[in-house]
Amino acid sequence: MMKFNSQNSFSLIELLIVIAVIGILALLAMPALKGFQSTLGLNGTVRDLVSDLRLTQQLAISEQVEYCLSLPDDFPSDRKYQILKCDQVDVFKEKLVSDGIIGITIIPDLSNNDIRYNPYGAVRESAQIIFTNSYNEIKTVDVRPSGFVKIIN
Numbered sequence: 001m002m003k004f005n006s007q008n009s010f011s012l013i014e015l016l017i018v019i020a021v022i023g024i025l026a027l028l029a030m031p032a033l034k035g036f037q038s039t040l041g042l043n044g045t046v047r048d049l050v051s052d053l054r055l056t057q058q059l060a061i062s063e064q065v066e067y068c069l070s071l072p073d074d075f076p077s078d079r080k081y082q083i084l085k086c087d088q089v090d091v092f093k094e095k096l097v098s099d100g101i102i103g104i105t106i107i108p109d110l111s112n113n114d115i116r117y118n119p120y121g122a123v124r125e126s127a128q129i130i131f132t133n134s135y136n137e138i139k140t141v142d143v144r145p146s147g148f149v150k151i152i153n
Helices: 012-063
Strands: 067-070 080-085 091-096 101-107 114-117 127-133 138-143 149-152
Touching: 012 067, 012 080, 012 091, 012 101, 012 114, 012 127, 012 138, 012 149
Parallel strands: none
Antiparallel strands: 067 080, 067 114, 080 091, 101 127, 127 138, 138 149
């Protein structure tokens, strides 16, 4: 028969102290994780927009018609952008901007908030699209006249 030695096991108080320490550490880590989540949301939104700008460019080149990426006119109440053939209403793709984004600024102002790609892959108007998240972090998407798209900072 096997005897249990109480000196080799943990007491209930020791287990409760370990659980309390782990709980305190988790509470201290929560604000840092929320900030990290906000940064990831900003980066993801910017990467999605760059991918969709490149998709718009490829559609214009392959179909030999103008395609537009239409940015939201009334942000933040309107949180979506669309890819469509310019001057038509049929939407090819629609994307919702992340809730963590609190501001979209377009410099200079675009006509109808559209980035228009011609059949050669160039844009009618170049622009910078600036995204701001709830922690005031900023990411900028630069769209050059040639159609080249780049993420700044």
